[in-house]
Amino acid sequence: MTTTLEANASKARPSVGVRRFRGVLRHRVPTVIAVLMVAAFAVITVAGDKLAPMDAGAQHLRGRLLPPGSRTAAGSHLFGTDALGRDLWSLVLAGAQTIVVQAALAVVIGTAVGALLGLYCGYRGGRLGDLLILLTNLQLSFPFFLLALAVVGILGASFWLVVFVVALASWVEIARVVHIETREVCQLEYILAVRVMRGSGLRIVFRHILPNVASSILVLGALAFGNAIVIISGLGFIGLSAPSASPGWGEILSDGRDYMASAWWITITPGIAIFLLVLSVNIISEAVRDRLSPN
Amino acid sequence: MRKLLVKHIAIGLLVVFGALTLTFVLVRMSGDPTGLILPQDASAAQRAQLRAQLGIDKPLLSQYFSYLGGAARGDLGKSYFDSSSVSAVVLRYLPNTAILAAASFALTVLVAVPLGTLAAMRRGGVLDRVVQAVAVVGNSVPSFWSGLLLLQVFAVTLGWLPTFGTAGVASLVLPSVNLMLYLFPNMARLTRASVLNVLPMPYVDTARTKGASEGRVMTVHVLRNALLPVLALGGVQFGSLLGGAVLTETVFAWPGVGTLAVHSISRSDFPVVQGIVVYVAVIFAVVTVLTEVLARAANPRLRTAV
Numbered sequence: 001m002t003t004t005l006e007a008n009a010s011k012a013r014p015s016v017g018v019r020r021f022r023g024v025l026r027h028r029v030p031t032v033i034a035v036l037m038v039a040a041f042a043v044i045t046v047a048g049d050k051l052a053p054m055d056a057g058a059q060h061l062r063g064r065l066l067p068p069g070s071r072t073a074a075g076s077h078l079f080g081t082d083a084l085g086r087d088l089w090s091l092v093l094a095g096a097q098t099i100v101v102q103a104a105l106a107v108v109i110g111t112a113v114g115a116l117l118g119l120y121c122g123y124r125g126g127r128l129g130d131l132l133i134l135l136t137n138l139q140l141s142f143p144f145f146l147l148a149l150a151v152v153g154i155l156g157a158s159f160w161l162v163v164f165v166v167a168l169a170s171w172v173e174i175a176r177v178v179h180i181e182t183r184e185v186c187q188l189e190y191i192l193a194v195r196v197m198r199g200s201g202l203r204i205v206f207r208h209i210l211p212n213v214a215s216s217i218l219v220l221g222a223l224a225f226g227n228a229i230v231i232i233s234g235l236g237f238i239g240l241s242a243p244s245a246s247p248g249w250g251e252i253l254s255d256g257r258d259y260m261a262s263a264w265w266i267t268i269t270p271g272i273a274i275f276l277l278v279l280s281v282n283i284i285s286e287a288v289r290d291r292l293s294p295n
Numbered sequence: 296m297r298k299l300l301v302k303h304i305a306i307g308l309l310v311v312f313g314a315l316t317l318t319f320v321l322v323r324m325s326g327d328p329t330g331l332i333l334p335q336d337a338s339a340a341q342r343a344q345l346r347a348q349l350g351i352d353k354p355l356l357s358q359y360f361s362y363l364g365g366a367a368r369g370d371l372g373k374s375y376f377d378s379s380s381v382s383a384v385v386l387r388y389l390p391n392t393a394i395l396a397a398a399s400f401a402l403t404v405l406v407a408v409p410l411g412t413l414a415a416m417r418r419g420g421v422l423d424r425v426v427q428a429v430a431v432v433g434n435s436v437p438s439f440w441s442g443l444l445l446l447q448v449f450a451v452t453l454g455w456l457p458t459f460g461t462a463g464v465a466s467l468v469l470p471s472v473n474l475m476l477y478l479f480p481n482m483a484r485l486t487r488a489s490v491l492n493v494l495p496m497p498y499v500d501t502a503r504t505k506g507a508s509e510g511r512v513m514t515v516h517v518l519r520n521a522l523l524p525v526l527a528l529g530g531v532q533f534g535s536l537l538g539g540a541v542l543t544e545t546v547f548a549w550p551g552v553g554t555l556a557v558h559s560i561s562r563s564d565f566p567v568v569q570g571i572v573v574y575v576a577v578i579f580a581v582v583t584v585l586t587e588v589l590a591r592a593a594n595p596r597l598r599t600a601v
Contacts, residue, residue, distance in 0.1 A: 134306075141310045141583065142576055143538030146556065150572050153560030154321040230437045234542050237439045238557050253440065257546075260443070260451050267447065271440035279435035286431065 031287040037280035044093055045100040049246070052090035053078075056246050060085035065263040080265040082255065088269045094246035095270070098159075099236070100277075103228035106163045110170025111221045118175040119205050119213070122182025132179055136172050144169050148231060152240045159242040166231050170224040177220060181213045215292045222285035226278040233274050249274050303587050307580025314576035315366055318569040319359055327351075331563045332375050371570040376562065381570035385552060389574070392551030395544070396536035398467055399474035400529070407479050408525065411486025412518065418491065426487065430480035442473045442546035458547075470547040474540055478532050485528050489521040496520075523594050530586025537582065538575040 044051065054074055063072040063085040070077045079088040121132040148165045155161055185191060186209070194204050235241055236250025247255070249270040256266030328349065329342040346352045350361065365372065371381040414423040449469060450458040457466045493499065494517060502516045541553035548554065552571050559567040591597050 137306050138310055138313060141306055141579055142314065143535040143579065145541055146538050146553075146572065146575055149541060149556055149560065150318065150568055151321060153556075154318075154325050154565055154568060156325075226435065233437060234439060237542065238545055239561065250439075253443065257443065260447055264447055264451070267440075267443045271437075271443065274437055274440060275435055278437070279432065282431060282435050 028287065030283050034280040034283040034287075037276055038284065041096065041100065041277050041280070044096045048093040048096045052087075052093045054087045054090045056086060056090040056094035058086065065259060065266075067263070068265050079269045080263070082252070082266050083259055083263070088252075088266065091246065091252055092249065092269050092273050095248050095252060096273070098242065098244045098246075099229060099232050099248050099250075102159065102163050102232055102242075103166065103225055106166035106228050107170050107221060107225045109163070110167035110224060111174055111217060113167070114171035114174030115178050115213075115217050117171070118178025119182050119209060121175075122179045123186060123201065123205050123209065125183065125186070129179065129183070132175060136176050139168075139172050145231065145234065148235065149238070149240070152235055157235070157240045157242050159244075162232060162235065162242055166228045169227060169231055170221075174217060174220045174224070177216050178213050181216060182209055185209050185212045215288070219285050219289045219292070222281050222288070226281040226285075229274060229278050229281075300584065300587055300591075303584050304580075307577075307583060310580055311573065311576045314572050315363060316359075318572050319362055322565045322569055323355065323358075325565060328375060328563075328565070366573065371573060372566045374559075374567050375564045377564075377567075381566050384567055385555070385570050385574050388550060388552045388555040391549060392537060392540075392544070392553065395467065395470055395474070395540065395549055395551060396533060399471040399478070399540075400533050400536060402471050402475045403478040403482055403532070404529065406475060407482035408486050408522070411483040412490050412513070412521075414483070415487045415490035415494065416513070423487075426483055430484050433476055433480040436476070437542075438473060438477045438540070439542040439546050441476050442470070442543055445469050445473055446546065466547075466549075470540075470543050470549050473543050473546070474536065477540075477543070478536075482525065482528060482532070486521070486525050489524050490517060493517050493521040519593075523590065526590055526593060527586060530582055530589075534579040534582035534586075537578045 049056065053076075058074070060072060060074060060081070061084070063070075063074065063077075063081050064083055066072065066077055066081040066085075068078060068080040070080065072081075074087070077087050077089070079092070081087055082091065117132055121129045148169065151165050152161060191204060191208060194208055199208075232241070233248065233250035233253070236248040237254045239251075239254065241248050241251055252270040253267055256263070256270075259266055327346075328351070329337070329345050333341060333345060343352070350358060353361075362372070369382060371385075373380055374384055377384060410422070410426050414420075414426040417423055446458055446469065449456050456469055499512060499516055502512045507516070538552075540551075541556060543549070544551045544553035545557050552575070556568060556571050559565070559571070
């Protein structure tokens with residue numbers, strides 16, 4: 001350690017690359033941490049059940065409600081055990097898959113639909129644009145979570161129904177913003193120039209307009225993902241989650257409610273998982289927005 | 296401007312109509328309710344009789360129109376399990392939701408508006424950075440988890456406040472604080488941004504040069520204008536609170552429409568769920584229109600424009 005420090009001190013100034021790297025680190029520490037967190041969650045989503053130190057489903061009735069740090073024959077329970085003696089850390093790792101995959105699918109679908117509608121209606125304008133504005137206004141005139149609750153509650157939770165409902169939450173904001181921005185871009189002279197040159201509508205929309213609105217799609221898509229995680233775990237919390245091999249984060253939290261006086265740790269671990277994932281995604285979204293619009 | 300008001304009323308009516316139609320379709324899609332209501336060994340004759348009683352033996356379209364007709368007269372049908380009408384059930388829970396909405400909204404305004412304003416006045420200062428950081432963090436905490444944490448600390452561990460129910464003002468504290476945490480980020484940020492927009496206006500300088508005190512400049516000249524967008528956001532937030540803060544009500548077992556919705560879903564009492572959705576659509580529309588009227592009262596420029 002000391003040798004490197006001395007080596008650095010002996011040089012007049014570190015290289016441009018090193019300085020730039022330090023600058024990035026100094027100003028963007030939260031962003032770098034957030035990106036690392038999201039990467040970690042991605043790994044957990046793909047291989048959570050393999051990374052889990054114990055079988056998440058294994059119940060040990062003699063090891064129920066053990067506080068964090070307890071040891072049993074099965075191993076060390078870093079975050080404690082739940083009412084069935086399941087290892088909480090393993091449960092949270094295994095529970096990541098369903099919720100993250102559902103949220104990602106929903107956001108991809110919702111973002112694609114919202115962006116395409118926004119682009120198309122913004123480009124064509126006229127009645128079609130008015131119709132899109134009316135549709136978004138209608139949906140925003142009702143509290144979304146209650147709508148999700150009614151749809152999933154009455155039809156019964158299934159994997160794709162949850163994805164569909166959450167996609168419904170994601171499309172509105174993106175369609176609105178892309179629509180407005182597309183209309184602004186369409187006013188610019190170079191779009192007129194392409195039109196004069198008889199560029200096809202598809203080519204204008206995808207080659208000339210899309211790059212201008214792509215950053216907003218990225219920023220809002222990231223926000224929508226965080227929102228999707230909150231909605232899905234919220235539905236799970238009130239018992240409306242698709243049947244899956246391992247309980248989701250919302251369900252574990254809900255189960256933990258009955259043991260708050262005796263086992264506070266059950267409501268901590270899954271909550272931190274939700275919080276960290278959503279926070280990381282929000283920080284990245286914020287960083288992208290700051291980077292793209294300086295004010 | 297009158298045009299805008301008419302537009303809001305029209306959208307409200309459309310949303311209510313949409314809510315009626317959507318819930319009708321959902322409930323019909325959910326299948327035959329006789330299996331939910333009658334015991335398993337009920338005879339076919341009993342089932343047929345119940346179907347006739349519920350009116351679901353008629354063609355779908357005629358069911359739909361009689362449902363719409365009933366709704367227009369304020370009749371949203373009957374609960375499957377409770378002999379009372381859906382409206383009576385919903386109206387029993389609605390006052391609790393209104394109390395919680397009013398308390399948490401008032402708390403949010405009292406905390407978020409001053410903090411957002413101070414953050415804007417000392418832009419880049421410590422308070423500004425703290426408010427911004429709290430807003431980012433607050434936006435990332437799911438309301439049901441923050442509710443559980445509040446319960447854990449203040450009700451279970453410290454024992455200062457009751458864990459659930461409606462035992463007077465004390466049991467209102469934790470759910471209100473929880474909803475405040477949920478609403479704070481957006482309101483504080485909008486207040487800050489809006490004040491930052493107004494501060495460089497020439498009339499602010501004019502007021503200062505005329506010798507107005509800093510307090511008077513901020514309240515009469517800056518905030519009066521800066522709060523107009525906040526008012527619009529407040530309308531939306533208050534409307535969604537009245538729509539039942541489902542998760543917060545569930546965590547604290549607060550007997551409002553959100554809890555009623557969850558409870559009715561868990562026992563498949565779909566007419567009540569249907570009724571809640573329709574009532575909330577109506578309430579949301581009314582709040583939106585009222586917000587518009589308030590905005591006109593607060594901002595004379597809106598009255599003359601258009």
